[in-house]
Amino acid sequence: MRRQLSEEKCNPFFLFSRLIVASLFLVMFSCQQEKVAPPKPVLPVPSEQQLQWQEMEVNAFIHFSLNTFTDKEWGYGNESPKLFNPVGFNPDQWMKVLKEAGFKGVILTCKHHDGFCLWPSKYTERSVKNSPFEGGHGDVVKAVSDACKKYGMKFGVYLSPWDRSRADYGKPSYIEYYRNQLKELFTNYGPIYEMWFDGANGGDGYYGGANEKREIDRATYYDWSTTLKMISAIQPNVLFFSDAGPDIRWCGNEQGYMDKTNWNTITTDTLYAGKAGTSRLLETGSPDGTSWVPGEVDTSIRPGWFYHPKEDSLVKTPEQLFHIYLTSVGRGSNLLLNVPPDREGLLNESDIKSLLGWKKLIDQTFATDLALNCKVKASEVRGDSPEYAGKNVVDGNKDTYWATDDGIKTGTLTLDLGEPKTIGYVTLQEYIKLGQRVKSFTVSAWLNGEWKQIAEGTTIGYKRILKFAPVKTDKVKVAILDSKACPVISRVSLY
Ligand code: FUL
Secondary structure: OHHHHHHHHHOHHHHHHHHHHHHHHHHHHHHHHHOOOOOOOOOOOOOHHHHHHHHHOEEEEEOOOOHHHHOOOOOOOOOOHHHOOOOOOOHHHHHHHHHHOOOOEEEEEEEOOOOOEOOOOOOOOOEHHHOOHHHHOOOHHHHHHHHHHHOOOEEEEEEOOOOOOOOOOOOHHHHHHHHHHHHHHHHHOOOOOEEEOOOOOOOEEOHHHOOEEOOOOOOOOOOHHHHHHHHHHHOOOOEEEEOOOOOEEEOOOOOOOOOOOOOOEEOHHHOOOOOOOOHHHHHHOOOOOOEEOOEEEEEEOOOOOOOOHHHHHHOOOHHHHHHHHHHHOOEOOEEEEEOOOOOOOOOOHHHHHHHHHHHHHHHHHOOOOOOOOOEEEEOOOHHHOHHHOHHHHHOOOOOOOEEOOOOOOOEEEEEEEEEEEEEEEEEEEEOHHHOOOEEEEEEEEEEOOEEEEEEEEOOOOOOEEEEEEEEEEEEEEEEEEEEOOOOEEEEEEEO
């Protein structure tokens, strides 16, 4: 037996097969050795929910209430619920249009400052149950949440903290009332992706007949941390929006823009909803912020937030909406565009026309990424590993990225388009799972035998879109000039 074995070992075929096995092991071992570690995250980084939210990009705000019927923007708090009667109410019509226009989620004003509730809350008489709408049996919140589900849209709620109708506004019992209503909404209306806390607290109001001005201490009255804990215990995945976050921050204006420099990071400790003088900070965020709180750009398709017949001719044009898209989504933010239903309870023809025209503009502009799968040369590649190669920015895969070695905070990507192509937009995306990094960059085109700068920017974040005078070129160079740590770029697109 022993002899037989040693004879086998001398057999050339046996030796050859052993050699193959040994070299396979060697190759596997050296591959393992060569695996280059990914860059360490630059803290803070987004949560999984924040990442998913960022990818929604465009959501709709729906301002609909008694104001729709009284032609007001801020109801005083004494308007009769009997005025609420949208006889043609059809949220399926809203969703059909919104979906077609590219919206991913809808946030409904369940109660605005006048205190009227769009659902039959058991804690107040000031609601749809005392209106002629569906004989007092209607529930707008339920119908909208159901329509969202039907059309595959996410559903979010707005519940005004300021209530001009309540006699006890300013007292602790109002906070209990407000929390009870949040409990109703979060328990009975399905998954809620975003809770929108408005920072507005105007002062005067009806307040149960007191007709006076009331001031509250904005920093302490609402005791937000208790409220947020209560809601999170019911729906842990909800994202809280307010001037101060904690998950999404206000953009600091209602005109439809974020600053060109937009950090997702900010230090929230000293911020609270409605705090005066923070607008500028909210527009930019801060590079050394201690929390990840992306900005949301809320603006209306009309001059007002609620429907007013006289504004039918003042609806923003598709071109104006496209510009807002560039100054919100194109600056690494999400757009929350308000589209208010009319007195019938339907989206108005003029708004529909604009929305669909806007969508057409977006689709036409960004139809073909001229950089997709082109050749890319990077000045540096992390550990010279294909895992972090330059071509990852044009592979259409959001999970791959180009990165440099630790400590290298600059670098260039040269995109070879193969033949001259006319371009007027560049889109850059950072792999924000590892934090926001880039502080400054330029984009150049190869024109008449030399590089000519066509665009420049500061931050990138989730997405940065830059528009420039169209050029015809076969090569484009993106240069990262400064970054918090090694740049981590997941996508470069040209249109
Ligand atoms: C503001 C409110 O006062 C407006 O009426 C509107 O709801 C807007 C979204 O937020 O603070």
